Amino acid sequence: MRLHSIQQSLWLLFHVLLCYCWQVHAQISVALPEEEIAAEQREIIRIPIAVFLLDDDNDGSLSSARTIDDVQETVGRVNATWYRQAGIEIDPIAMERVVVPVDLLEGMKWQRGFGRDFTSFFRAIYQGQMQDISRLEDEALIYAFYVQSLGGGINGMKPSGVNSFFVVDNPSVYDYRVSSHEIGHLLRLHHAMDSSMLMFSGSNGMTLTTVEQTVARYAAEGMTRSLDNSDR
Numbered sequence: 001m002r003l004h005s006i007q008q009s010l011w012l013l014f015h016v017l018l019c020y021c022w023q024v025h026a027q028i029s030v031a032l033p034e035e036e037i038a039a040e041q042r043e044i045i046r047i048p049i050a051v052f053l054l055d056d057d058n059d060g061s062l063s064s065a066r067t068i069d070d071v072q073e074t075v076g077r078v079n080a081t082w083y084r085q086a087g088i089e090i091d092p093i094a095m096e097r098v099v100v101p102v103d104l105l106e107g108m109k110w111q112r113g114f115g116r117d118f119t120s121f122f123r124a125i126y127q128g129q130m131q132d133i134s135r136l137e138d139e140a141l142i143y144a145f146y147v148q149s150l151g152g153g154i155n156g157m158k159p160s161g162v163n164s165f166f167v168v169d170n171p172s173v174y175d176y177r178v179s180s181h182e183i184g185h186l187l188r189l190h191h192a193m194d195s196s197m198l199m200f201s202g203s204n205g206m207t208l209t210t211v212e213q214t215v216a217r218y219a220a221e222g223m224t225r226s227l228d229n230s231d232r
């Protein structure tokens, strides 16, 4: 075989390989499901969240046993849940312990005949008694409160009329799931019937339907607009 012909063969082999590699590459490139491509193209909506661990001002017996590291990990997972599925970034702008009058913590625990009293807690914030919390009112769109217990065997709660939710120290499901679920309520979502869903009450389900994603994004956008319009 002449040298020229060997060169030609090698050149041909090179092109065949190049073509093959290109096809493999193209197959990998189109392997992304359409839904994920759509999710990637959505604009990310950033929701600044202020996170507090509640301690009592008495002997510490009603203080949260969680650490800042615990909630940091939890909030990271909460963000992953909302970011990946709905394009909503849950961005912590504060993460700290705050001392709360012990009677307010006691009032939040369920009592037969009385229910729960969240009103006194929020009134105290609005009256400036807990400035560590109220100082963030122009920046935070959601407040997360990690509390030792709310009594009544509940994992978490979003009291009506406030942009806040509570999560107890030892929930019966993953704490990031409780937190993600309560944020779902804050973003106008109601309970789902399927235990694999994030909005099912009392499971470790994490899935949001396409409709829920749309509703939550709409609510989140509304929240961010309220921040834009606020007087500074």
Ligand SMILES: [Zn+2]
Residues within 6 Å of the ligand: 181, 185, 191, 200, 201
């Ligand atoms: Zn719920």
